[in-house]
Amino acid sequence: MKKFKNTSEVEPYDGIIGQERAVSAMQLGLKMNNPAYNIYVSGDCGSGRITYTIKAIQSQQIDESKIKDWCYVYNFKDPRCPVAIDFPAGKGSEFKEYMEDLIESLTEEINDAFENEEYELTKNKLLQTYEYEKEKLLKSVRNYGKEKGFKLKSSSSGFIFMPINDNYEDEISAEEFCQTKKELEEMAIQVLYKLKELEERVKQVVIETENQIGKLVVVPYIEAAKKKYSDNKKVINYLEELEENILEYIYMFYLDEDDLKDKYDKNYTLKYEVNLFVSNENFSKVIVENDPRPSNLFGKVEYEYQNGNLKTDFTKIIPGSFHKANGGYLVLYVDQLLRYANTWELLKKALKTGQIDIEGQGFINPMPIPVDLKIILIGSRYLYSLIYNYDPEFMKYFKVFVDFDDEMDKNEKNEDAISGFISYQCEKNNYRHLTYDAVKQIINQSMRMVEDKSKLSTNFNKLMDMIDEGNLYAEIDGSKYIEKRHIEKAIQAKKYRIDKIEEKIDESYKRENTLIDITGKQVGVINGLSVLSTGEHTFGKPSRITVSTACGSKGIVNIEREAKMSGSIHNKGVLILEGYLAENFAQEFPLSLNAYICFEQNYGGVDGDSASSAELYALLSSLSNIGIKQNIAVTGSINQKGQIQVVGGIPKKVEGFYYCCKHKGLTGDQGVIIPANNENNLVLCDEVEEAIRNEKFHIYKVNRIEEAMEILTDEKFNIIKELSIEKLKKYSEYKK
Template identity: 40%
Template sequence: MAQELKYSQLKNGCFPEDFSFRTTGEISPLEGIIGQERAVRAFDFGLMVKMKGYNIYMAGPSGTGKTTYARTSTEKLAATEPVPRDWCYVYNFQNPRNPLALRFEKGLGRQFKEDMSELVQLLKTEIQKVFRAEDYEKQKSNVMRSFDEKRSSLMEEMSKMAAEYSFQVKTTNSGIYFMPVVDGNAIAEEEYDALDEAVKNEIEKNSQIVQEKAGAIMRDIRELDKASKKELEQLEYKVGMFAIGHHISAVQEKYQDCKRVIEYINEVREDVLENLSQFYEDEEESDEGLSSLLPMLGKKPAEDVTLKYKVNLIVDHSKSEGAPVVVSFNPTYSNLMGEVEYDSEFGNLTTDFMKIKGGLLHKANGGYFIVQAQDILSMPQAWEALRRVIKTKEINMDSSRDQLGATVAPTLKPEPIPADIKVIMIGSNYYYEVLSEYDEEFDKFFKIKADFDYEMPRNNENMWKLARFIKRFVAQEKTMEFDAGAVCTILEYSSRLVERQNKLSTRFNQLAEILCEAVTWAKMESAKVVTAEHIRKTIYEKEQRLKLYEEKLGEMLDEHVIMIDTEGSQVGQINGLAVLDMGSYAFGNPSRITATTYVGKSGIINIEKEARLSGQTHDKGVQIINGFLGQTYAQEFPLSLSCRICFEQNYNGIDGDSASSTELYCILSSLSQMPIRQDLAVTGSVNQRGEIQAIGGVTHKIEGFYDLCKKRGLTGSQGVMIPASNSKDLVLKDEVVESVKNGEFHIYPISHIEEGIELLMGLPAGKKDGNGNYPENSINGLVMKKLKRFHHLAQCSEKE
């Protein structure tokens, strides 16, 4: 007969005497993280490796402090590292659609932007001054006069040549043409037709000669105009260079260590000198009436003249200390990579390099980027963007419209920026496995995995650290202190969260919820410290808020809508235990399992499977029962058995093998016709050798059956059979512990199916003798007898 557990074995108590303080006011706050030594070592090592591919994936359940630790630890290291460079985008004079990226030492990016703004304004002032000066006008006039004289001379020559052949030169806005002269008078076109044919022929002949000679003179005039324009441009360039050269040289000298900046400033100088007129010409007067009616015909703002000389500073570290640490909870494609914004002007989309906006990866460049796996995988194109940056080590600002194939306007292609970013991704093991399976290069990109555990050993060191964690909560939230009793209750609750007597939960967000609510209850009672009663009240009230479904099921059990017996005995019927998980709340739920057996060849039929309500693990448990029956009873003859097992009134499906031993007891009862005690509920997995294996949720399962028995009235014989290997997993409520202590409820640890048989049916299982037979007055003997009878009947049926 199995020995029941003592009340002292049902939970690992914690007492105020275990601590040397009376309240948390006497201890110091915790620094760092508890119980994650393996993960911390991996993470800290990953931070120190600066080679390509050594990004970090922090795996583990939520609430274990991954994000907090990642941020604090990374910021601590980053503070000791150099500040990365500033980045600017500037106009590309060779290819305006491809803005250039310039980098600067810390703070120089902003300085360069200011210097260029001042330079352009200074250039504009100086150019206007020098080109409106009398000296420039005089030089320009001299050049123009010289060329005008030569042009006039050529025109005179042309007039003389035309006169020799009786033609007169006429100059209009549309050009130069020749009119024939007859008897000293120029002949108009309408008069030409009235002339004699001989005169006309003479005019035609002379006209060809004039046209040929005039063509040569016109070529000279055009060459003269080109020379004139070129000399004026040279004059403008010379005067402009005189005005701005020393100012540009001063800026170049300031940034002489940066070759690309020097090259860019040279291009600015040449562009300014090529477009001097934009700086000094008077604004043309526009038609105010027309402009008021059609504003789009008005002139562009004056700042458009100098737009291409501006500097777009997208990364500014002028006020930074150490390497950047960027944490993102909204990693959309545009947030990560930056974007090029657009303006709408009368239905047309326009943009320029000043509308380039940097992204989070630009800010994190030279430092660290922390992101949640779920967040980045749920955003379209975001993972592909981050992956490309990690692989190519550059930030390439392709338009999101390009990525989605929806380009509807001219786009810019900014020059890619070299990237040196350590990425820290935080998520569950599920996302790690998904990425590893579907991205063949994921393991190459994230070579460090920091695996956070959901539990930690319950030793003196961790218990003390948990007390200091509570003190840190008090310090951060500026709340009242917690007394030692409250700390002990939190410790017990922490063990209950992981359902292990010798473990504590590392999901500190769940503990923090209890602390927050306990402080509120204490304030409502005007207490000076938070006590154990406040913690217990918090846990009770939290459960009450979540247990609506449990209460509804309880009502149906009370009213026998769901049929469960808690007294008496029945053949082929047993109380099984399941756990219903509602997400934030789980509870135990008793259910009736029945089995029927009869002659046949179909073996064990799982009704849940036939109804498609059974999961794969539950189906596996049924197959294990088949193996046990064959091993135990079918060594000398085949089983001629048909058996149907069923979870009665189960309409939502079931999975798991924690009821396999329960189902086996039920089948043996049906075969032996020995009744099973209904005041006991059973849980546990069985293997083919009849050994009882550990299952999950044992605490909730016990409490679920206890609550039902309590409502119906405890008889003193009721209890639960559990796997012996689950004994250390019990973290039962004080109410259940007290009932066990008073002999009102019982918990039996079982190691083998034989122990359970004797406890449930009142007969020993029975051992085989030397001839391979079981004692007649044993469960195995009765089962063997029934199976032999089934075999005999099956043989007779076949002969007939």
């Protein structure tokens, strides 16, 4: 890291650090103009994956021709299927306003036209003509009936003829009476037909007159609208159907409110409204949907109750995130997406069909809208593997995997980038700047987080925690800069907040409630090392492992397994012991023994194979009857050939045994045996590092079982092996 006094001298850096692989994949995914190249972003929380994803999207150039406004309008041919019309971004609201003004102007002018005195005179004249012709026809029927001795009366079913004289039936024959009445009724029927024809003719003339007047008002407006939107075929089709509908129902425009209320739908202009479904006047390149339920993603149709009935219309179609992000990018969180049973299938359907369907529950089925966007899923590696393995179509639509690493190389470039990041955060948050030593302490802590001297953590959230809290302690001290001691205090204060369980365990060692010896030698007893995690806090603790051997044929008995407290990896580690024993101790006679292995005072279960070497050392001690030093704890897994293999959690394990020894009394000869290949993981806290430098605590690095056994027993391995073979021979003879 380049030298500086404080981070105010460092150029601020706001980019992504140590994620070259992820950056390369992201750039490919964003630039690839292919609907199958959607992106899955994986990585740990705090790695900057979300921040970087948003910034990377914002830096992309958008094809503005893809950005559209969408409006839904009434479908005059099929009201259940509203029509979707697209416009250039920002023009949808203009169309909505234009149509509102058009309908308002038409309403006023139609009212004026039909309230015109000339129209009223024409209409009245037609009605008077109808009444005159009607009366003329009825008069001819009455007169003829009177000549025949009948009078005409109207009824609900039509006209009837009654004799004028009550004695008329007696004056003529029955046959003549019936014949005359029948003749008159037939005449009346003919008159009714003529009246109906007359009424229809007059009505048609009125309609034609209304239509002529309506056209004079409506057509100029519609033609002007068609001219304005001549380049949009969908609008032209809509305007033509709109014109036809207005002329057909033109009387709705001039009826007074009482007539509308009593006879017709008062809200008759609803079908002439425009639903501005998506407006991209202020287009956002990226939409982040935090609640990806189907309605939020793909839109919905809202409903309301009217007189106990569920009703809706095209103005109640609501857009989803797919519609809002159309032409840009949609970011979804996988863990949230998978909470809803059918969301994943609907998402694939949209990608497969290239359109977004809105479910209208059978009331209305809006016209689908074409989809042209890129989807970015953000989730864990586990969920990526889960979807990949269980859905064969996943890779068909998400071809780009952007994998954020949880660590990066510890080199000058990355250290300088972290310094720039800290400088940027100080400027952004108006914090005090950090001294060189304070930045170095943060980098050391970053190294401890990944437990590797050659790596740094990419969890910048945790780095920011140290800066946030360090700034507070610097403010309390009245310091001009955030110094190393403030960062150390922030680290220790956080540890104190979350290490209650560790303290309780340390207390149990002090009180000897948990039995651990750190001096002397014991046969078949060894101090193994394990790691416990309580949420955010992880720490190491020593565990006593004991082995008892006897003649028999059960082989190695894992007491933890028998008690159902052992995990599969631990079980495998124990089984490897049998392979090692068979190759090294049973070439001349069959292996026959009972060996019982136990983690003493273990009540929470055991897993992992990092104790397999400790279990073998204790087993060899029991067989050879040679004591093992209790001042040395061990960790490391073994293979069947006796090699010591790397394990995780080395710093925590070493520190765990150191603090146990400290609480019970440091003697200067205590230490830990670790695999030699784990040397790079010895990223220890300052106190333990100092104790090692001052030779108050020791680290022993081994490659093979033989090396470790000689350190633990101060005996040559050949002697241990010979004594073990002698006992195993006896066990074999006892079996015979």
